[in-house]
Amino acid sequence: MDTLKKAVVSTMAGVLVLGGYAAGRMMQPERAQAAAMEPAVADPPPAPAVGRALPSFATLADQVSPAVVSIKVVAVQKAAQQAAPPDPFGEGSPFPGFRMPHPAPPPGGFKRQGAGSGFIVRDDGLILTNNHVVEEAKEITVTLSDQSEYNAKVIGRDAKTDLAVLKIEPKGTLPAVKLGDSDALRVGEWVMAIGNPFGLSETVTAGIVSAKGRVIGAGPYDDFIQTDASINPGNSGGPLFNERGEAIGINSAIFSQSGGNVGIGFAIPINVAKSLLPELESKGSVTRGWLGVAIQKITPDLAQSLELDDNHGALVADVTNDGPADKAGIKRGDVIVKYDGKKVPESSALPAMVAVSPIGKAVPVEIVRHGKSKTVEVEIAKLQDQTAEADDETPQKGKWGLALREVHPEERERMGLKKGEGVVVADVQADSPAAEAGVQPGDVILQVNQTAVSSGDDVKTEAAKVTGDKPLLLLLRRGEGDSRFAALKAK
Numbered sequence: 001m002d003t004l005k006k007a008v009v010s011t012m013a014g015v016l017v018l019g020g021y022a023a024g025r026m027m028q029p030e031r032a033q034a035a036a037m038e039p040a041v042a043d044p045p046p047a048p049a050v051g052r053a054l055p056s057f058a059t060l061a062d063q064v065s066p067a068v069v070s071i072k073v074v075a076v077q078k079a080a081q082q083a084a085p086p087d088p089f090g091e092g093s094p095f096p097g098f099r100m101p102h103p104a105p106p107p108g109g110f111k112r113q114g115a116g117s118g119f120i121v122r123d124d125g126l127i128l129t130n131n132h133v134v135e136e137a138k139e140i141t142v143t144l145s146d147q148s149e150y151n152a153k154v155i156g157r158d159a160k161t162d163l164a165v166l167k168i169e170p171k172g173t174l175p176a177v178k179l180g181d182s183d184a185l186r187v188g189e190w191v192m193a194i195g196n197p198f199g200l201s202e203t204v205t206a207g208i209v210s211a212k213g214r215v216i217g218a219g220p221y222d223d224f225i226q227t228d229a230s231i232n233p234g235n236s237g238g239p240l241f242n243e244r245g246e247a248i249g250i251n252s253a254i255f256s257q258s259g260g261n262v263g264i265g266f267a268i269p270i271n272v273a274k275s276l277l278p279e280l281e282s283k284g285s286v287t288r289g290w291l292g293v294a295i296q297k298i299t300p301d302l303a304q305s306l307e308l309d310d311n312h313g314a315l316v317a318d319v320t321n322d323g324p325a326d327k328a329g330i331k332r333g334d335v336i337v338k339y340d341g342k343k344v345p346e347s348s349a350l351p352a353m354v355a356v357s358p359i360g361k362a363v364p365v366e367i368v369r370h371g372k373s374k375t376v377e378v379e380i381a382k383l384q385d386q387t388a389e390a391d392d393e394t395p396q397k398g399k400w401g402l403a404l405r406e407v408h409p410e411e412r413e414r415m416g417l418k419k420g421e422g423v424v425v426a427d428v429q430a431d432s433p434a435a436e437a438g439v440q441p442g443d444v445i446l447q448v449n450q451t452a453v454s455s456g457d458d459v460k461t462e463a464a465k466v467t468g469d470k471p472l473l474l475l476l477r478r479g480e481g482d483s484r485f486a487a488l489k490a491k
Contacts, residue, residue, distance in 0.1 A: 055190055055243060057192050057204065057206050060192060060241065060243070060245050061192070061194070061204045063245055064177060064194065064239075064241060064245050065145055065194060065202055065204070066144070066145045066146075066175040067119055067120045067145075067174070067175045067176055067177045068117065068118075068119050068120075068145065068177075068194045068195065068202065068238060068239060069117070069118045069119065069120065069127060069142050069143060069144055069145075070115070070117060070118075070142070070143040070196045070201050071115065071116045071117060071118050071129055071133055071134070071140065071141070071142055071143075071152070071166075071196075071237060072113070072114075072115050072140070072141045072143070073113065073114040073115065073116070073133065073134055073137045073139070073140055073141075074112070074113055074137065074138055074139040074140075075112045075113075075114065075135075075136045075137050075138055114133065114137075115196060115199055115234055116129060116130060116133030116134075116195075116196070116234060116235075116236045116237040116238075117129065117133075117194075117195035117196050117234065117235055117236060117237045117238030117239075117251070118133070118142070118166065118237045118238065119177045119194075119237075119238065119239040119247060120174050120175065120176045120177060121176055121177055121179065121247075121277070122176055123173040123174050123175070123176045124170070124173070124174075125150070125167055125168040125169060125170045125174060126165065126166075126167055126281070127142065127152065127165070127166040127167070127168065128163070128164075128165060128166075128237070128250060128273055128277070129163075129164050129166060129236075129237030129250075130162050130163065130164060130236045130237040130250065130252055130268075131157050131158060131159050131161075131162045131163055131164045132162055132236065133164065133236050133237045134154055134157070134164050134166065135157070135159070135164075137154065139151075140152040140153070140154070140166065142166065142168050143201070144174070145202060150168035150169065150170065151168070152166040152167065152168045153166065153167055154166055155167050155280070155281060155284060156279075156280030156281055156283070156284045156285065157280070157284070157285070158276060158280060158285065158286045159219070160219045160220055160221055160286075160288075161219065161221050161268060161272055161273075161276065161286075162218065162219065162252055162268065163250070163268065163272070163273055163276060163280065164237075164280075165277065165280045165281055177239055177246075177247045178245065178246050178247065179246065179247050179270050179273075179274055180242055180244065180246025180247060180248040180270060181246075181248070181270075181271065182225065182248045182249060182269035182270045182271045182272075183269075183271055185209055185212065185225065185242065185248050185269075186209065187208075187209050187210070187211060187212060188208055188209060189208060189209045189242060189243070190206065190207075190208055190242075190243050191206065191207060191208065191209055191227055191229055191240050191241060191242060191248070191249075192204060192205070192206045192229065192240070192241045192243075193205050193206070193207075193227070193229045193230070193231055193235060193238060193239070193240050193241075193251055193265075193267075194238055194239060194241070195231070195234060195235035195236075195237070195238030195239075195251060196234045196235070196238070197230075197231070197232035197233060197234040197235050198232060198233060198234050199234060200234070203235075205229045205230035205231070206229055207227050207228040207229030207230070207263075208227065208228060208229075209225060209226070209227055210226040210227055210228050210264070211225075211226040212225055212226070212269075214226045214266060215348045216253065216255075216266060218252075218253060218266075220351045221272070221351055221352045221355060222348060223268075223269060223272065223352065224252070224253070224266040224267060224268065224269075225240065225248070225249045225266065225267040225268075225269055226264065226265070226266055227240065227249075227265050227266075227267060228263045228264070228265070229265060230261045230263075230265075231251050231254050231261060231265030232254065232260055232261050233254075233259065235251045235265075236251060236252060236253075237250065237251070237252075238250070238251045239251070240267040247270050248267075248269070248270050249267030249268060249269055249270055250267055250268040250270065250273060251265060251266075251267045252266055252267060252268050253265070253266040254266070275356070287359065287382060287383075288354075288355040288356075288382070288383040289354045289355055289356065289357035289358070289359060289361075289380040289381070289382070289383065290323070290324065290354065290380065290381045290382060290383035290384070291323070291324055291325050291350075291354045291365075291378060291380065292319065292320035292323020292324045292325045292326060292381070293316050293317075293318065293319055293320070293323075293325045293330065293336075294316070294317045294318035294319075294320075294482060294483055294484075295314040295315060295316055295317060295336070295347045295350060295351075296314075296315050296317045296347055296484050296485060297314075297315070297346065297347045297348070298311045298312070298313060298314075298315050298335065298346075298347065299311070299487065301471045301487035301489060302315060302471075302473070302485055302487045304470060304471060304487070305449075305470060305471045305472075305473040305487050306333070306335060306368070306371075306473070307370065307371035308335060308368060308371075311346075312337065312343065312344065312345050312346060313335040313336055313337040313344050313346075313347070313368070314335065314336045314344055314346070314347035314349075314350040315333075315334075315335050315347065315485055316330060316331070316332055316333065316334045316335070316336065316367075317332065317475065317482075317483040317484045317485055318332060318477075318482070318483035319331060319332060323381070324378045324379055324380060324381050325365075325378055327378075327379070328365070328376045328377060328378040328379075329376055330365070330367060330376060330378070331369070332446070332447060332450075332475055332483070333369070333447065333450040333475065333485070334367040334368070334369050335367060335368040335369075336350060336365055336366070336367055337366050337367065337368055337373070338364075338365070338366035338375075339353045339354065339363065339365055339366075340353065340357065340363045340364060340365075341364065354380065355383070357380045358380070359380060359381065359382045360379060360380065360381075361379070361380050362377045362378070362379050362380075363377065363378050363379075363380055364376075364377055365377070365378050370450070399433070399463070399490050400432065400433050400434050400463060400472060400488055400490070401428060401429030401430075401431075401432020401433060401434045401435060402425060402427075402428060402429075402432075402434050402439070402459075403425070403426040403427040403428075403429075404423050404424065404425060404426055404445070404456040404459060405423070405424050405426040405456070406423065406424065406455070406456075407421075407422050407423065407424050407444060408424075411424065411444070415444060415477055417444065417477070420454045421446065421452070421454060422444040422445060422446045422453070422454065422477065423444065423445050423453055423454065423455055423456055423458070423459055424442065424443070424444050424445075425439055425440065425441055425442065425443045425444070425445065425476075426441060427441050428440065428441055432491075433472070433488040433489055433490055433491060434488055436488075436489075437474075437486040437487060437488045437489075438486055439474065439476065439486055439488070440478075443476040443477065443478060444476065444477040445459060445474050445475070445476060446475045446476070446477055446483065447473075447474065447475035448462035448463060448472070448473070448474055448475075449462050449465065449466070449472070449473050450473065450475075466490075469489070469490070471487035471488055471489045471490075472487070472488040472489075472490070473485060473486075473487055473488075474486045474487075474488065
């Protein structure tokens with residue numbers, strides 16, 4: 001007879017199961033006799049204990065919590081930026097065509113309130129947090145663990161790494177967090193987060209480092225620490241500690257489909273903040289090196305098309321006219337495999353390598369072009385803050401599934417194309433190699449197999465040269481003006 005034990009406690013939030021199942025069986029007499037006749041089998045030895053007992057974070061939390069602060073922000077959001085409230089009578093509603101009236105925006109825009117976390121890094125009131133916590137803030141109030149409040153001002157911000165530095169004027173010296181070494185952090189180490197999720201101040205959570213070097217599309221210098229320590233809205237800007245009480249990260253983002261924690265949080269490595277902190281404090285912004293290329297990740301198909309031995313490096317999809325790379329002779333289709341003597345493991349690593357280069361420095365850059373290595377010297381510049389006769393209009397049911405046309409004058413001007421450069425993708429056949437490679441109508445084909453094209457006939461000529469299972473390599477210019485390579489595999 002099975003014995004089932006459950007421990008269930010009812011809470012305001014729902015039902016929480018505290019216990020599991022405990023099952024046992026009474027052996028029947030005939031089964032006991034059979035068991036006695038069987039040869040004795042020794043019980044397997046117990047599994048050896050691995051590691052050590054789970055740590056307690058109580059002492060650590062007592063030590064570092066006084067240096068963690070709550071940040072409240074008031075910002076003015078202009079009417080054009082204000083998202084319209086949800087419309088219950090929108091598309092798919094039982095009353096299509098009806099719209100709910102929206103109130104007119106007040107003069108000067110809407111006041112928006114926000115909250116986040118931060119931590120004191122110097123005893124005179126210097127505070128680190130996320131840029132997105134204080135961006136466009138008109139008023140910033142910092143609350144310490146003893147509930148004392150101070151007005152704060154932003155003395156430096158960097159949107160590309162989502163870092164901000166605040167300053168308050170305390171009455172005396174304040175407890176400050178010790179900054180650790182995020183490069184020495186290992187996957188599997190225990191970490192502790194402190195912050196103000198959903199306005200609940202001084203909330204402590206713990207977990208482990210799940211991964212390092214995560215690229216999540218937050219910016220050009222993504223290099224996040226992934227953790228399963230519970231992080232929620234309001235934790236942004238708060239510290240992630242190691243077991244020694246050193247801040248090794250700044251909690252910045254979560255992955256969630258519900259808006260709440262699902263066990264995947266991301267923190268900016270503290271070494272990034274340490275390298276930028278002096279310049280943010282003294283200048284208010286960050287000066288970075290600029291190479292003047294647009295790059296993309298190398299897939300196995302692209303590696304095969306480019307005659308590469310492996311997938312490491314950064315593929316140059318576009319080169320800025322008269323930029324440092326252009327002046328050094330770097331071209332579209334080149335693969336940057338080494339920068340300043342260091343291997344480029346993947347495309348996402350290159351922007352950070354270039355960013356820290358001194359302005360004006362001549363940097364050796366090793367590239368692979370048509371399967372051969374070559375080294376050029378690039379003088380690094382300062383990064384500025386800026387962000388044919390028509391063919392058959394029906395997608396060809398042949399090898400690649402593309403329909404092409406000439407570039408219209410307005411398209412050429414909008415996309416910055418030279419005269420006679422490129423051919424437009426008029427349509428893409430569904431379930432074709434072009435569709436599977438992500439080619440879209442409106443893309444402009446600039447190169448085929450690293451040869452410039454200006455008409456549909458050029459594209460056909462170069463495509464006909466592809467033999468065997470080698471992918472067809474296209475360089476595409478998107479409608480927004482950015483370029484990327486696509487490798488089309490014949491079916």
